[in-house]
Structure formats: structure tokens, C-alpha cells
Amino acid sequence: MYRSHILVCGGTGCTSSGSQAIIDKFNYELAKNGLENEVQVVKTGCHGLCALGPIAIVYPEGTFYSMIKVDDVEEIVTEHLLKGRVVTRLVYDETVKDDKITSIADTDFYRKQKRIALRNCGVINPEDIEEYIGTRGYEALGKVLTEMTPDEVVDTILASGLRGRGGAGFPTGRKWQLAKDLVKDGGQKYVCCNADEGDPGAFMDRSVLEGDPHALIEAMAIAGYAIGASQGYVYVRAEYPIAVRRLEIAIEQAHEYGLLGKDIFGTGFDFDIGIRLGAGAFVCGEETALMTSIEGNRGEPRPRPPFPAVKGLFERPTVLNNVETYANIPQIILNGVEWFTSMGTEKSKGTKVFALGGKINNTGLVEVPMGTTLREIVEEIGGGIPNGKKFKAAQTGGPSGGCISAENLDVPIDYDNLLAIGSMMGSGGLIVMDEDNCMVDIAKFFLQFTVDESCGKCTPCRIGTRRLLELLDKVTKGQATLEDIDKIEALCYYIKDNSLCGLGQTAPNPVLSTLRYFRDEYIAHVVDKKCPAGVCKDLLSFTIDKDKCIGCGMCAKQCPAGAISKTDYIAPGKKLPALTIDTAKCVKCGACIEKCKFGAIEKK
Amino acid sequence: MAKNIAIPFKGTAEQEALLRQVIAEHKSDKGALMPILQKAQEIYGYLPVEVQKIIATEMDISMEKVYGVVTFYSQFSLYPKGEYTISVCLGTACYVKGSGDIFDKLSEVLGIKGGETTPDGKFTLVDCRCIGACGLAPVLTVNDDVYGRLTVKDVEDIIAKYKG
Numbered sequence A: 001m002y003r004s005h006i007l008v009c010g011g012t013g014c015t016s017s018g019s020q021a022i023i024d025k026f027n028y029e030l031a032k033n034g035l036e037n038e039v040q041v042v043k044t045g046c047h048g049l050c051a052l053g054p055i056a057i058v059y060p061e062g063t064f065y066s067m068i069k070v071d072d073v074e075e076i077v078t079e080h081l082l083k084g085r086v087v088t089r090l091v092y093d094e095t096v097k098d099d100k101i102t103s104i105a106d107t108d109f110y111r112k113q114k115r116i117a118l119r120n121c122g123v124i125n126p127e128d129i130e131e132y133i134g135t136r137g138y139e140a141l142g143k144v145l146t147e148m149t150p151d152e153v154v155d156t157i158l159a160s161g162l163r164g165r166g167g168a169g170f171p172t173g174r175k176w177q178l179a180k181d182l183v184k185d186g187g188q189k190y191v192c193c194n195a196d197e198g199d200p201g202a203f204m205d206r207s208v209l210e211g212d213p214h215a216l217i218e219a220m221a222i223a224g225y226a227i228g229a230s231q232g233y234v235y236v237r238a239e240y241p242i243a244v245r246r247l248e249i250a251i252e253q254a255h256e257y258g259l260l261g262k263d264i265f266g267t268g269f270d271f272d273i274g275i276r277l278g279a280g281a282f283v284c285g286e287e288t289a290l291m292t293s294i295e296g297n298r299g300e301p302r303p304r305p306p307f308p309a310v311k312g313l314f315e316r317p318t319v320l321n322n323v324e325t326y327a328n329i330p331q332i333i334l335n336g337v338e339w340f341t342s343m344g345t346e347k348s349k350g351t352k353v354f355a356l357g358g359k360i361n362n363t364g365l366v367e368v369p370m371g372t373t374l375r376e377i378v379e380e381i382g383g384g385i386p387n388g389k390k391f392k393a394a395q396t397g398g399p400s401g402g403c404i405s406a407e408n409l410d411v412p413i414d415y416d417n418l419l420a421i422g423s424m425m426g427s428g429g430l431i432v433m434d435e436d437n438c439m440v441d442i443a444k445f446f447l448q449f450t451v452d453e454s455c456g457k458c459t460p461c462r463i464g465t466r467r468l469l470e471l472l473d474k475v476t477k478g479q480a481t482l483e484d485i486d487k488i489e490a491l492c493y494y495i496k497d498n499s500l501c502g503l504g505q506t507a508p509n510p511v512l513s514t515l516r517y518f519r520d521e522y523i524a525h526v527v528d529k530k531c532p533a534g535v536c537k538d539l540l541s542f543t544i545d546k547d548k549c550i551g552c553g554m555c556a557k558q559c560p561a562g563a564i565s566k567t568d569y570i571a572p573g574k575k576l577p578a579l580t581i582d583t584a585k586c587v588k589c590g591a592c593i594e595k596c597k598f599g600a601i602e603k604k
Numbered sequence B: 001m002a003k004n005i006a007i008p009f010k011g012t013a014e015q016e017a018l019l020r021q022v023i024a025e026h027k028s029d030k031g032a033l034m035p036i037l038q039k040a041q042e043i044y045g046y047l048p049v050e051v052q053k054i055i056a057t058e059m060d061i062s063m064e065k066v067y068g069v070v071t072f073y074s075q076f077s078l079y080p081k082g083e084y085t086i087s088v089c090l091g092t093a094c095y096v097k098g099s100g101d102i103f104d105k106l107s108e109v110l111g112i113k114g115g116e117t118t119p120d121g122k123f124t125l126v127d128c129r130c131i132g133a134c135g136l137a138p139v140l141t142v143n144d145d146v147y148g149r150l151t152v153k154d155v156e157d158i159i160a161k162y163k164g
Helices: A014-015 A019-032 A069-081 A129-134 A137-145 A150-160 A174-181 A204-211 A213-227 A243-255 A287-294 A323-341 A376-382 A415-420 A439-453 A462-475 A482-498 A501-508 A508-517 A521-530 A554-558 A589-597 B013-026 B033-044 B047-057 B063-072 B092-096 B099-110 B152-163
Strands: A004-009 A039-044 A056-059 A064-065 A188-193 A230-237 A263-264 A269-277 A318-322 A352-357 A364-369 A391-396 A402-404 A429-434 A543-545 A564-566 A579-581 A601-603 B083-090 B123-128 B140-142 B146-147
Touching: A004 A014, A004 A019, A004 A230, A004 B140, A014 A019, A019 A039, A019 A069, A019 A439, A064 A069, A064 A391, A064 B152, A069 A318, A069 A554, A129 A213, A129 A230, A129 A243, A129 A501, A137 A174, A137 A213, A137 A323, A150 A323, A150 A462, A150 A501, A174 A213, A174 A318, A174 A462, A188 A204, A188 A213, A188 A287, A188 A543, A204 A213, A204 A323, A213 A230, A213 A243, A213 A323, A263 A601, A269 B033, A287 A391, A287 A402, A287 A415, A318 A323, A352 B092, A376 A391, A376 B063, A391 A439, A391 B063, A402 A508, A415 A579, A429 B092, A439 A462, A439 A501, A439 A508, A439 A521, A439 B092, A462 A521, A482 A501, A482 A508, A482 A521, A521 B047, A543 A579, A554 A564, A554 B123, B013 B033, B033 B047, B047 B063, B083 B099, B083 B152, B092 B099, B099 B140, B140 B152
Parallel strands: A004 A039, A188 A230, A188 A318, A230 A269, A352 A429, B083 B123
Antiparallel strands: A004 A056, A056 A064, A263 A269, A352 A364, A391 A402, A391 A429, A543 A601, A564 A579, B083 B140, B140 B146
């Protein structure tokens, strides 16, 4: 028995900021102080509050240390663990009220969250199957195999109203039912997991793989039993090395414990899982492309029908769900349909994980009941926008989604509401933008992404998105006309209607949604030849306010183009002549603005 | 420009033996081509035509099929990479926090464009999609080292560290 546990985050975010060195240092310091048998260091998955990484939580007190450095570890060990005095200067300040340490669960970041898919992330050691079993792990699989028929399993998932968390929100139970019933020839069927989390800014699936990999294994085995499959595949991005490693360990341990392989729980049910690594193709997140890739081909999508439930992987009936969807399954089996349907909105049950990123204080992972408003997520959980800037838009659904403007901040978030306001749930990336972000530039950014990632199989996507990007480029360079805006809109609808797969069909969404809510910005680029946010370089000009300039010359020293020179004008109360920028020479790098301490340089 | 000039293939007998062993192990798996190519790239660092030929012959599939798969996926490289690959995240979260400027600065300092390698074979500059460290945005990686919360000013220091 240990008297204390130190939970250190070993997710990608905290590992990137050096958490492994902190774990090593903790172990070293504990041994030095003879505490190694009293205090245990546990490397967990992600706690969600990535902005404050690296994170360590000391239990049983629940003291939440944030942004710790290797040099802080000695103090935590000698003060907190040896003498019982919390190192207040390192504690997350939201948990300190009136000089008392409060629970992390009461902070704005955690209070409104409901963690189902992420329930074990940051709580257990993902590399130890016994810790998973200790939180009722594999109990749902046992229940399914010994007490339920496949029909009952499918009916339970159907009744729960669970919808695919990967984007489109297709009812999961319906998928399972089709794969179970449509083909009954007794041949092989497959259970696949889409862990090719390609939407930039979305990392919830990675977090589950890193923090709770057994939940995925258990859920896939349940799906296998429900549809009559004995083989599963997890298709995971090669960009996620930690996730892949933990999944490999988990599969190995599940084998050792007889929870994967032949005759699971002595029930005669066989199930195994193989890992397939992606190789950097966004389109492989599309279900038919993903299966084509597992088969060892170019990951190009194929037309549907036939749907995967009839002819999927290796031309056999296949169920494909994403990681977060699977992570809900064991909980639904254990806690029942009523529990699950008590959360969420009428048509979207349960919770959704969002990856908060961009211009927001608490970047990280949050899981909230469906129906939570964007305002609650951004302002309360996310802690608002840094530097007192104004919220401009939130982007959901990655390159397939759209931007939500301030007027829709109070819309309850679920699948249908997001579609109605021109965005989509997508996998749950939620990027916040402030007044310094140009919406035309953002639309162009996403288009650049889809142009790069279009597989090239169908013409509307391959050529259409390229033409669309060229038109947007004209807008950001101030060369477009109002007719071009009409052309952009028409082309968007053409690409949507005629592309083969989801990538092309949704590629114009970022453009359409920004046109819908931020049309005035497009007009400003076209008519006034101005970028209101000051992002599009071709439309910017830098000027020095001659009355604010004290003539110190710091800007001129920085200027790489030699575009800044002295004038004859000395402002009242100043001693040196003001400077001026030669716009013909200026390369618009912005170095001068960064150096000027007097706010005398403006970009417009 | 150092980019993509024909570099003579310098594969060793040990590498080839390892490759043939990998192929023999995985050949009968369903959909084995991708895992084999991934292992091959681990062995050689890239996938030159000589390596693709061995794979095609050993797996008894056409060269066209192997080449088709290699060129489809961005992680497979037909050319050797530099000693250090600098990979700037241009995912959304990093982009809105200015990673585009960091990429431009690296390009300027190294004198190469994205996907190219410096003439001394030291640095390759690439952009990547989200590595999932959005809490640290903007981020870049140099091989396995991650640098986060960057500004344009950090670029030269990071390069200096590896120039050595």
C-alpha cells in the first residue's frame, strides 16, 4: 500500500513539454528521501487541461500542480510529501480560494464537464490492465457474453441513441444492426476502428488511446460479438506514436488475461485485434478510403452503395466506428440505456468531447453533455479569450465544418443544431478565433488543406477545390471582383453536389460558412482592398504616426528592407525627428511594430 | 538546389537481408503492402526505386502497384531526408496562433522551401498536420524533440542548437 500517489500526465501534450523527465526526477527524489515504498508515481493519460502542462496531481489530497519544471520536483517531494506542506506557488491558481486548496473538480474548467468517454483518462495507468479492471473494466464484455444475445446488445445500443462521434452522427446501433442482419452467410465479418484522427486541432481519439486503450479493446470485442465478427482492425495515424505504443501494450495484456483471442471468458467467443498504421493521408479518415488503405492500396474512397455493412473490408460486412464512439459502449452496457439517455438533447444523447484550441485560455480536452452552449464552453470552461481580445468565431468540424459566429454562441450544441447553423459536429475540434484572425484567410487555409489532401479520384474535388483556392487567393490579394464572390459560391455548391466522398462534399463548408457570417469581410477585401483583421499581407500598409514617434530609431534598425528613414518633422515635446516608412520598399514583415515601445506604428 | 537530385542508392547487404526477412514474415498477411513499406522505410530511411523493386518482386505484385501506394501517402519518401527533419505544425490550432509565420521564417533562415533539404544534408523542412499538442501551440518538432509556445524569435536559436 502506498500512502500517496502522484499522477503525472503522460499524454502527448505534457510529454511534449517534458513530463517524462519530471517522472524520472520524482522517482529519483522519492528514492533519495526513502519514500519509494510510500509514494507511487503513476504515468496517466491526459487530464484535459493541456494549457497548464506538465501536470501532476498528488492524491489523496488531490493537489493539482501545474506547469511544473524538473527543478520544482525536489521542492514538491521535500515539502509536500515529506513534510505535508503544499507548495502553493506551483498549485493551479483556480484551485486556491482564500488560501485554502479546493478540489480540481470545482474549478470552472471541470465543473460543467461530464466525463464518460474520458472517464479513465488521467485517472489510471493506461499501461496496466489491472487498473482498468479495477474501474469495472471488461465487466461489460463479461455481461454481454454471458447474459445477453447479440440482438439484445444491438437493441441496447439502438435504444441508447448513441450516434457516431467521428463526424456525421449516424446512429451506431443502426450500423451494427445492418452489419449483423444484411449478410447471413456465416462468413467472416470485421469490426474496424477509425483512429485516423486527421482533423487538425482534434485530439480526443488520441487521448482515449493514450489514456484508456482497454476501453476501445473491450468495446470492439462487444461489437464483434454483436455482429458476429472475430477479427477487428484499428487504423491509427502514424503521427501518434505514444497512442500506438499504448494500444500495442494493451492488446498484449488483454491476450495474457484471456480477454482477447480464443474462447473469451470460456464462452466460445473468439476475437482478435490488429493494428494498421496510416501513412499521412487525410482522406483515409473517410470510411471506404480507410478500408481500401487497410487492404494495402492507395487510400481512395469507393462509391457507396454497397455500404460497408454489406461489402466493407476485404469485401465482407464491416462495422466501422471511431474511438470516442467505442469508448461510450462499455458504459452504456454497464449503466443502462436510461442513464445514457438522461444526458443530452432530444436527438443527440450522451456527451461529446471537444478539443479546445486556438485563442482560448484553457486549451485542452473537455467532455460536456450534448446541448451545452458554445458560450459555456468558451467562456466558462475555456476561460475566455487571452489578452482581453474579442471573440470572433469558433470553428468546428475541421476542414469539413464551418465557423460559428458570436450571434450563435447560445445555440445548444448537438448534431442537428450545428448543421442548421452551417457547421457540423465533426470529430470535435473547436478552434476559437479572435478579432486578429481574418476569416477569408481561415477559409483559404482550410481550402489549401483539402487541395493538398484531395486524393484526386474525382474531378469536382481534385480540380474544383483548386479553382476555389485560386479564387480565394485573388480575394486575399485584393484582385477579386464582386462577380468572383458569386463564382466562389456557385463553385462551392457544385463541388458539394458532385464529389464522390465526404472529403469533397464538405470541403466548401469553411468557405460557405464564412461567406454566410462574415460576408462583410469578403466585401472589404474586394471593394475596399482592405483586410479588416490585418492578416492578408498584400492588403496591409504600415505607417508611422508622426506625433507619437519619438525618433528613437529602433524600428529602422530592425527593418530588413531599409524602408524606414528620418523626416524633418519633430513632434511637439519630442527631441528627435519622426520616422517614416517607404511603402514601396516595405516587405510587411511587422518587425518594426514588435520593436516600437510607443505604439507609433500602425498596420491597416 | 538540393531537392530531389538523383542520389546514388547506397543500400547495404544487411539492410537488404533485413528487408527480405520482413517481407517473408508479413507476405501472407492480408493487406501486407503498407506495413512492409513502413518497415522498409524504417530500414532505409526512404523508399528508393531499388527498394520498391525488391518489394514488388518478393510480393509478386506489379511495380506500378507499389509505386502507386508509395506516392499516395505523404509519409513515404522517395528521397533521403536530412539528418534533422524540422516539422512545423500547420494544423488549425497552431495556424491561428501564427505557425505560418514560423514556417516562413525557417524557410528564410534555412534557404529552402517546404519538402526540401539543405545542401549540406543537415535539415529537411516539412509542414505537418496536427500532432495533437494543441495546448502548446504553435509547435514544431525536430526529429523527436518537440518545441512549443513558439514565437518567430525562437527559430534561430532552435536551428543553432542542431547546427553544432
